[in-house]
Amino acid sequence: xxxxxxxxGDELLIGQVVDTxxxxxxxxxxxxxxxxxxxxxxxxxxxxxxxxxxxxxxRAELVLLTGGLGPTKDDITxxxxxxxxxxxxxxxxxAYDNVERIFASRGLxxxxxxxxxxxxxxxxxxxxxxxxxxxxxxxDQNGCITVSLPGVPFEMKSLVAEICLPLLAGxxxxxxxxxxxxTEGVGESFLAAKIAEWESNLPSCLxxxxxxxxxxxxxxxxxxxxxxxxxxxxxxxxEAELMPLIADSFFGFDEETLPMIIGKLLTDNGLTLSxxxxxxxxxxxxxxxxxxxxxxxxxxxxxxxxxxxKEKLLGVSLVTLxxxxxxxxxxxxxxxxxxxxxxxTDFSVAVSGIAGPAxxxxxxPVGTTxxxxxxxxxxxxxxxxxxxxxxxNIQRATIAALNFLRKELLLYLEKH
Amino acid sequence: xxxxxxxxGDELLIGQVVDTxxxxxxxxxxxxxxxxxxxxxxxxxxxxxxxxxxxxxxRAELVLLTGGLGPTKDDITxxxxxxxxxxxxxxxxxAYDNVERIFASRGLxxxxxxxxxxxxxxxxxxxxxxxxxxxxxxxDQNGCITVSLPGVPFEMKSLVAEICLPLLAGxxxxxxxxxxxxTEGVGESFLAAKIAEWESNLPSCLxxxxxxxxxxxxxxxxxxxxxxxxxxxxxxxxEAELMPLIADSFFGFDEETLPMIIGKLLTDNGLTLSxxxxxxxxxxxxxxxxxxxxxxxxxxxxxxxxxxxKEKLLGVSLVTLxxxxxxxxxxxxxxxxxxxxxxxTDFSVAVSGIAGPAxxxxxxPVGTTxxxxxxxxxxxxxxxxxxxxxxxNIQRATIAALNFLRKELLLYLEKH
Numbered sequence: 001x002x003x004x005x006x007x008x009g010d011e012l013l014i015g016q017v018v019d020t021x022x023x024x025x026x027x028x029x030x031x032x033x034x035x036x037x038x039x040x041x042x043x044x045x046x047x048x049x050x051x052x053x054x055x056x057x058x059r060a061e062l063v064l065l066t067g068g069l070g071p072t073k074d075d076i077t078x079x080x081x082x083x084x085x086x087x088x089x090x091x092x093x094x095a096y097d098n099v100e101r102i103f104a105s106r107g108l109x110x111x112x113x114x115x116x117x118x119x120x121x122x123x124x125x126x127x128x129x130x131x132x133x134x135x136x137x138x139x140d141q142n143g144c145i146t147v148s149l150p151g152v153p154f155e156m157k158s159l160v161a162e163i164c165l166p167l168l169a170g171x172x173x174x175x176x177x178x179x180x181x182x183t184e185g186v187g188e189s190f191l192a193a194k195i196a197e198w199e200s201n202l203p204s205c206l207x208x209x210x211x212x213x214x215x216x217x218x219x220x221x222x223x224x225x226x227x228x229x230x231x232x233x234x235x236x237x238x239e240a241e242l243m244p245l246i247a248d249s250f251f252g253f254d255e256e257t258l259p260m261i262i263g264k265l266l267t268d269n270g271l272t273l274s275x276x277x278x279x280x281x282x283x284x285x286x287x288x289x290x291x292x293x294x295x296x297x298x299x300x301x302x303x304x305x306x307x308x309x310k311e312k313l314l315g316v317s318l319v320t321l322x323x324x325x326x327x328x329x330x331x332x333x334x335x336x337x338x339x340x341x342x343x344x345t346d347f348s349v350a351v352s353g354i355a356g357p358a359x360x361x362x363x364x365p366v367g368t369t370x371x372x373x374x375x376x377x378x379x380x381x382x383x384x385x386x387x388x389x390x391x392x393n394i395q396r397a398t399i400a401a402l403n404f405l406r407k408e409l410l411l412y413l414e415k416h
Numbered sequence: 417x418x419x420x421x422x423x424x425g426d427e428l429l430i431g432q433v434v435d436t437x438x439x440x441x442x443x444x445x446x447x448x449x450x451x452x453x454x455x456x457x458x459x460x461x462x463x464x465x466x467x468x469x470x471x472x473x474x475r476a477e478l479v480l481l482t483g484g485l486g487p488t489k490d491d492i493t494x495x496x497x498x499x500x501x502x503x504x505x506x507x508x509x510x511a512y513d514n515v516e517r518i519f520a521s522r523g524l525x526x527x528x529x530x531x532x533x534x535x536x537x538x539x540x541x542x543x544x545x546x547x548x549x550x551x552x553x554x555x556d557q558n559g560c561i562t563v564s565l566p567g568v569p570f571e572m573k574s575l576v577a578e579i580c581l582p583l584l585a586g587x588x589x590x591x592x593x594x595x596x597x598x599t600e601g602v603g604e605s606f607l608a609a610k611i612a613e614w615e616s617n618l619p620s621c622l623x624x625x626x627x628x629x630x631x632x633x634x635x636x637x638x639x640x641x642x643x644x645x646x647x648x649x650x651x652x653x654x655e656a657e658l659m660p661l662i663a664d665s666f667f668g669f670d671e672e673t674l675p676m677i678i679g680k681l682l683t684d685n686g687l688t689l690s691x692x693x694x695x696x697x698x699x700x701x702x703x704x705x706x707x708x709x710x711x712x713x714x715x716x717x718x719x720x721x722x723x724x725x726k727e728k729l730l731g732v733s734l735v736t737l738x739x740x741x742x743x744x745x746x747x748x749x750x751x752x753x754x755x756x757x758x759x760x761t762d763f764s765v766a767v768s769g770i771a772g773p774a775x776x777x778x779x780x781p782v783g784t785t786x787x788x789x790x791x792x793x794x795x796x797x798x799x800x801x802x803x804x805x806x807x808x809n810i811q812r813a814t815i816a817a818l819n820f821l822r823k824e825l826l827l828y829l830e831k832h
Contacts, residue, residue, distance in 0.1 A: 013454075014452070016625055016636075024431060026429055035429075037459065211432070211433065302729070305705065309715055343725055389547065
């Protein structure tokens with residue numbers, strides 16, 4: 001079953017609102033084996049709505065529309081649907097009862113504008129909207145199911161999850177499954193070269209996508225076919241063959257992020273963490289503390305942007321700073337040890353680098369970054385060379401430091 | 417001039433990635449008087465790319481594509497463009513030099529896959545990508561300008577802003593101007609009520625949009641018309657009438673963010689800053705250090721997630737912590753003073769709150785947040801009550817603390 005999504009609203013075309021509805025709907029449909037082949041965003045314009053409907057219903061067996069169902073003048077989707085399906089608006093008691101229920105729950109009388117929301121194109125199935133006054137509408141005509149939904153994400157989501165998906169279940173004979181594999185520290189093209197042979201030998205039911213973000217490449221394996229069990233085993237086999245090739249850079253599956261993985265390792269083993277950050281400016285701590293319950297294992301940080309604070313709060317020696325500079329192996333090692341001892345934690349991760357745009361020298365260009373991890377057993381550092389862009393350098397240093405920490409944590413736990 | 421945007425990538429159609437490129441591009445084009453009439457997202461599929469190109473170039477005078485230009489097998493946009501424009505890939509020295517430059521800056525050799533990125537459809541203009549290995553491509557054929565850009569937002573944005581927009585400027589006879597006014601601490605509907613009369617008296621060439629984000633509402637005034645001068649004066653007059661109504665919550669214009677404004681105030685007056693953060697977990701420091709040159713005024717932070725660190729590194733007294741708790745006026749004041757004295761700065765901003773989801777009590781529910789600012793003259797605190805969502809609480813506390821700091825900075829500077 002092929003589907004398309006049409007999102008309607010001027011705000012999408014001037015970039016005032018990012019269309020998050022489409023991605024959410026696509027994800028839901030995908031999980032039901034329904035493949036979305038196009039997403040189209042158009043303004044609140046009768047001609048454009050009718051043209052988009054005509055194209056989409058000609059290509060797909062399912063078309064979901066969102067937006068333009070509100071009570072105000074700029075909401076014209078319902079009238080455009082009438083014109084497209086050559087029908088007219090008729091009063092619908094069920095839809096009106098819902099409008100009345102919602103207004104009553106707020107202690108308000110139904111306004112004339114909202115009474116109009118109970119007028120529905122004749123011949124469609126009304127989908128009752130428990131969370132708003134605009135009902136969904138389900139048309140089954142000309143070999144295509146067309147569903148019109150409100151644009152408010154909260155209302156749209158509940159209509160899709162509670163009414164549309166159960167109605168659609170079983171309409172598709174295909175199954176789609178995904179497995180996402182996270183890697184760190186290897187660029188997309190180097191990763192691709194490493195796994196080229198494996199990729200070219202993938203069975204035809206599997207496809208691979210590379211999803212890069214600063215410091216990270218996610219590999220997404222997608223299985224498509226009719227038999228769930230054989231897809232599952234094709235996925236597992238491909239994954240098993242892939243893992244040895246990417247052992248160095250792999251860190252997690254599916255929804256697992258680095259701060260989540262680290263948080264779980266620390267919690268499960270009763271260990272504590274601190275950070276000692278210079279160029280990342282609190283970015284590592286911020287990612288760690290984005291996880292609910294992180295106060296269990298995260299004690300705090302010293303962000304030592306200036307050398308005085310590296311000395312005073314982290315105990316980095318003045319001699320080290322003078323002889324080797326703030327961005328050096330010696331300094332970052334002392335920062336990690338300082339974080340661990342001054343903040344009293346089992347582990348500490350430290351970063352010192354030149355984020356840019358200023359501060360680079362021929363020996364230490366912008367992007368030069370030292371990261372270190374102190375564990376109960378040892379302190380290790382490594383140097384990385386990023387690019388010229390401040391924001392990306394900070395992001396990449398943050399990700400690299402978190403993964404370095406994760407690896408040291410695993411090494412330590414292996415031995416204990 | 418009518419434009420369309422086509423975003424390419426399987427990840428968009430399965431909902432794994434939300435298409436934020438389109439909204440950003442639409443906003444930029446809009447500011448140049450170019451109206452986007454459709455946004456289309458399609459998979460990495462040759463037939464679908466060619467069909468979408470054919471439809472869009474038939475309807476619009478400008479078509480921007482993003483995605484599918486990477487070095488890996490799933491990236492097929494370039495070949496599809498060749499097929500659509502009936503041309504072929506040829507080696508481009510300029511594009512190759514750029515690939516080489518990028519690899520050299522990371523100390524890496526150019527891989528064969530990346531060498532392929534220097535092959536470009538014959539007859540197009542190459543747009544040099546300073547931030548990545550995939551160049552942009554500009555086709556001017558059949559009465560339509562077609563521009564193909566990489567999908568990585570960072571690379572796409574710099575190509576659009578630095579190369580495409582200057583080339584497109586002057587191609588449209590309409591002018592669109594925006595003025596954005598930033599406010600903090602007042603919810604959208606309360607702000608709307610405050611300025612309702614002003615809003616309803618706006619001249620017809622102006623429109624107003626509310627752009628809320630956690631802790632902040634941006635008001636965007638848009639002027640549309642042919643005469644630049646009269647639009648400019650309509651915008652200035654509306655702004656002058658608005659300002660007294662929002663004096664309490666206003667903090668900046670257009671691209672001025674809080675960390676930028678604070679950075680400028682500190683730099684211009686030779687003052688220094690530190691932060692002492694608990695629930696914000698480094699988020700304030702991270703925003704401050706996102707600004708290039710922040711090492712001029714930002715010395716560092718103590719992120720004191722645990723009480724021991726509040727005591728040990730910030731000098732918060734145990735008596736205060738025991739008697740009043742970590743989330744209290746007394747503690748946050750001592751944290752700000754500790755930040756200022758221990759880190760040796762002129763100003764320090766401190767936050768202590770319950771971000772959730774756990775940790776709330778009937779007296780101090782989740783969302784309870786104390787913020788404090790220590791200046792060379794005084795230390796002040798205030799209490800805020802946010803909601804139940806951890807991520808939003810951290811964001812709102814960060815914004816509120818930064819604006820509190822900005823206000824104290826201005827008060828201090830007024831007297832000096």
